[in-house]
Amino acid sequence: MKKVYSLFVLLSFCLAVQAQIRVSNSSLIINAVRSSAFLDAASTPQYNNSPILGKGLLFPSVDLSLFTKFSGVPVGEMDDYPTFYDGMIVYNTKVGGEVANGALTAGKTAGTLARGYWYYDNPVVSGQTRTLITGTWRPLTPSVEDSKVIINSNVENTTNLIIDGKPVYAYKGTFTMAAGSTAKIDLQLPDLVKNSADGLYRITIFQGVDANKKYYANGVYSLDVATGLAVTGSPGISSRYPDGTYEYVIEYLKKTTP
Secondary structure, eight states, rough: HHHHHHHHHHHHHHHHHHHTTTEOTTTGGGGGOOHHHHHHHOOHHHHHHHSTTTTOOOEEEOOOOOOOOOTTTTTTTTTTTTTTTTOOOEEOOSSSOGGGGGOGGGGGGSSOOOOOEEEEEEOOOOOOOTTTTTTTEEEESSSHHHHHOOOBBSSSSEEEEEETEEEEEEEEEEEEEETTTOOOOOOEEOOOHHTEEEEEEEEEEEEESSGGOOOEEEEEOEETTTTTEEEEEEOOOOOOOOOOEEEEEEEEEEOOOO
């Protein structure tokens, strides 16, 4: 009797959801047999006539900073999931930080976390053995507000720029040009940057405030990661910066944490 009752409950559930959920390639759902969509959650005709019913798809929320690892048990095989979770979508509620604080068992994070939809990008890369943790969590549709980057002085800032799945960081500092100096500028980077930088992306040099800012350079220069010395020009150039104090923003990639 218990088995019959369980079957009745299961059939009742299927009949209840059949009105709104259509599965492609099912002989029972003739409307979706040739559909390109695997799952169709469109509203029923009754709901189509309503301005409020059946209009949204609600995703479960998750704090990605607490996402420590992928698990396939008991749903699938943990270490050999067919897609390696490539394309998985979640709604993240955490602002700031990284996925599981950068834990290797949960993949990398493209920039800092922000509220919104994030997807797991874990493609097959030539020469790389794809695993559950070779991918990167990326924001699905970052808002205009999320795309704003405020760079504060004398601290390490995370930008929204991603290169090969690695976030670009920025540091804002100052230097002074003395009389008789050439266009070559050697920036001695602070230990904060020196100890973490693995490659230089760009340096922007400017002077002044607000609308009166004057930009003197914006390009890629050499960086000695051992000494923390960034070179911004050539001694052979005759022109030079006027005397005074300048601000600079250096953008760089960080060393990969083992």
